[in-house]
Amino acid sequence: MAINITDYFRPETATTKEINLSYEQVEQLGNDLDELRARIVADLGESDREYLYTIIRAQRKLEFAGRAMMYVPFIPPIWLAGVASLGVAKILDNMEIGHNVMHGQFDWMREDTYNSREFDWDTVCPGEQWKHSHNYMHHTYTNILGEDRDIGYGILRMARDQKWNPYFLGNLGYATALMLLFEWGVMLHDLEAENLIQGKRKWSDIKGLVKGMWRKASKQVAKDYIIWPALTGPFFVTTLIGNAGANLIRNVWTYSIIFCGHFPSGTQTFTAEECQDETKGQWYVRQMLGSANIYGSDLFHIMSGNLSHQIEHHLFPDVPANRYPEMAPEVEAICEKYGLPYNTGSLRQQLGSTWKKIAKLSLPNWMTRDDNDIVVNIERTPAVENAA
């Protein structure tokens, strides 16, 4: 057996700050968050419905405008505006509408389409499969190594505790490819391809998934790369390129926002043992420490599907996202009350530290520094039990 030199040489940061939370403090924090949630949920109504429909109307207008402008490729600025318009429409569809509706955020409206059971979005990934890999796997096991498959999506090394091997020297390249082809990456996510290759998953297990992907992706491909181009007649090729461009814009943007949610410096990962038999309060703390926000304008928040409020989203995944901005200062105040970090930064900062992390983690740990400067220790059992 080889000596594990990674741990041996692992450099400690000089500035590491430890925060200790007692069992009771964590439970109290849980109550504070429950109370905030109850207050917002009790207030949901017509204005939230109107908000969703306003976004949907804007999305439809942008989509219509984008498709219409594809008919004038001979005036390049208009054609380019069309590509941009369609790209923005797809971003709105995936982020502020699809992601949020499929989380069940608008189930209370009891609408036929805009609920978590029926809704499917404008990407190649079937909503049904995404709800499994995202709503269930990622949101339940957030940042638990070995369980949350969003840590690296099975292809990237995104945490120091993930074992290094030479494959990860390509980390930056894989991340770039994932960014460009993001919708396809999201589609394949539920397959757990690396488990298939390693034989942990049988091909027969994925037959249903592949069928679903084929059904959904073929319709999406037909729409963007055959039907709409054909409907522009002589401009088939330019429309096809335009539609591909719109999908690419959406891919780069959604990837960027999503990677800023859990990977900037300061976000923590957890082990399965730590998280066993978690209380609601402990679950909340894990969500807070594992997520990061991005600050920006109202428009920026809408374009990011309010995933710029990733912390609020992870605490309250089924609360309508348009409520996150008003919840954010209260969540931050609760963090402050318990001395916890509230990880937020500009898009440039968060994106910069995410790419830096991807680059650093392509190398083995002994070659790089651990720059997480805060460690939060949570007391997992009540004091009485500890004494006994």
Place this chain on the structure above:
Amino acid sequence: MAHTLARLVESIVEATATPYPVDRYLELIDPMITWRDTRAKITEVRRQTDRSVTLVLKPTRQWKGHGAGQYVEVSVVVDGVRHRRFFSPAGAAQNTDALELTVTAHSGGFVSRYLRENARPGMVLGLSAASGEFSLPAQRPARTVLVSGGSGITPVLSMLRTLVAEGHRSPITFVHYARTPEDVPYRAELDALDRTFDHIDVQFHYTRTENAEHFAPAHLDGLADADGAQVFLCGPGTLMSAVKEYADERGLSDRVFSEAFTIDTSPVLDPNEPITGDITYTKSDVTTPNDGRTLLEQAEAAGLDPEYGCRMGICFSCTKVRTSGCTRNILTGELDSEPGQHIQICVSAPVGDVEIEV
């Protein structure tokens, strides 16, 4: 050829909108332009009595009309939430261009009260196709007896109007029970029919006047038991059981056709009371006594295997339809008993009898 072409156009239009139904685009232009959905616009609002509202609706082209006595599901958005209720159209079956509903605002009726207070021309409601077994037989009865109480008047009025419109000439008796004369919608029309046609007889009984009259056998003697008579009955539970008991005694049960209407109030149960009731898993055809745990845990204990994910109310994998009964959300303590609601069974505990589609 034309048909094939139409089908081709249809599939191209739907492919351009995928994954959304075309109606999700059209409704943003005008909710009355629909590709597949049925909707209806209110064209007229009349308040005939203190507690009711009569709506005349213009349905979209998908509407196929109703059979006299059938019901439709109507949906309306109140404070952001879409509520669905069943109502029986009151109009003649021959009138397929318009749909007439008379809604009685019961004291606990959330939707009926909302419509009574807020319905106005121009409002668009969701509409289902008509359904229901309670209807006139294709071979019209030799003698028709229509019995109704309160808001149960609408399906039998539809039957009466349908018979009148088709020039049906055999005897019809219309017996209606209401609190007071002022509580009878369509009273003028019914009086006029009574006066105009010899074969139509309209009788009113009032239950909250000085000489209060509840159902008595004398009201139907000589009518329900006459040769070839068929009785169509719709009204509150007390009237229905009184008439059915009467029919049983006279051996007339096979001639009585009825439909119960329920008032849309939710019984509020006290979750602090001792645990009672049975859980019925309707899809699995299993019933077990309620032990107070969540529906997911109890289903598993009963040997069933419903889909689930997080088991803490966040991922919505375990959402199922609660057909009837009351459940308590264990995270919020909130009670809900509206029939047909989707609930997360991992965080819903049954209170009393519950039927769930598992």
